[in-house]
Amino acid sequence: MSKLLLIEDDHALSDLLSDYLTSQGCTVEQAFDGLAGLEQATSHHYDVILLDVMLPHLDGFEVLKRIRLTHLTPIIMLTAKGDDFDRIFGLELGADDYLPKPFNHRELLARIHAICRRVDFIKQTDQHEQLLSSSHVTLNVAARKVIVNEHVLILTGTEFSILQKLMGRIGDVVSKDVLSQHVLGRRLAPFDRSIDMHVSNLRKKIAQYSDIQCIQTIRGSGYVFLAE
Known part of the structure; x- marks a missing residue:
């Protein structure tokens, strides 16, 4: 059962989503403005936070920035349909995913389940001393820790999973x-x-402690973590 925090100022929409997600086995707590949402997000544990962009008192981007100062809880941004700026800016600030309004309730549930499955997989995998490393980056799967030239990187769950996949x-x-x-x-x-x-954010964090460009873009194909 997933415990969710829904930060949405539209009371009717919030109640509708809450009722639907509760009917699907989730536990949902609600906040109707940015300040209240930030207080709840940083003082309680949640599996996923659903965060609207347009909020009174404190907008969703500012809430996201402040949450990321202390918490790595997965966050799905709820953005205006077709607003690429909101989507990209939210991802740059550390959101894990986004969903443009209006959206299908089942798609939202699928996104929530996908994030929870990823987190559960990382927790449940038997990773006895499983270390992935290059000359300057070490990823400890069991401890969920990344070290770059003896400095610990603070990564979101999404960034960690991408790096794990590439280094694997x-x-x-x-x-x-x-x-x-x-x-x-x-x-x-x-x-x-x-x-x-997400890869851009990951590169910036690694670049704080290393001049080596270890993640290379292969145009039209994807990404490769370069061998030593």
Whole structure:
């Protein structure tokens, strides 16, 4: 059973989503403005946070930024339909996924389940001393820790999963679609830049402590983590 926090200022929509997700076995708590949502998100444990962009008192982007200062809880942004800026900016700030309004309730549930399956898989996998490493990056699967030149990286769950997939196939090209299905639990739609933005964030974090460009883009194919 997933425990969710829904931060949405439209009371009617929030109640509708809450009723539907509860009927599907989820536990849902609601917040109707940015400040209340931030307080709940940082003082309680949730499996997934559903975060609207347009909120009173504190908008969704600011809520996302402040959550990411202390918490890595998976976050799905609820954005305006067709607003590419909202989607890309949310991903840059550390959102795990986004869903444009209006959306199908079943698709939202599928996105939630995909994120929860990814987290459960990481927790349940028997990773006895499983380390993935290159000359300057070490990924400890069991501890969910990444070290770059003796510095610990703070990664979101999505970033960690992408790096794990790439480092598990060092030297091989991994397509964006494979990454999307592995990390987000869905095929990559045309013009969907989710994986690109997550990889960009990952590169920036690694670059804080290393000058080596270890993740290379293979145009038209995907990404490869370069061998030592």
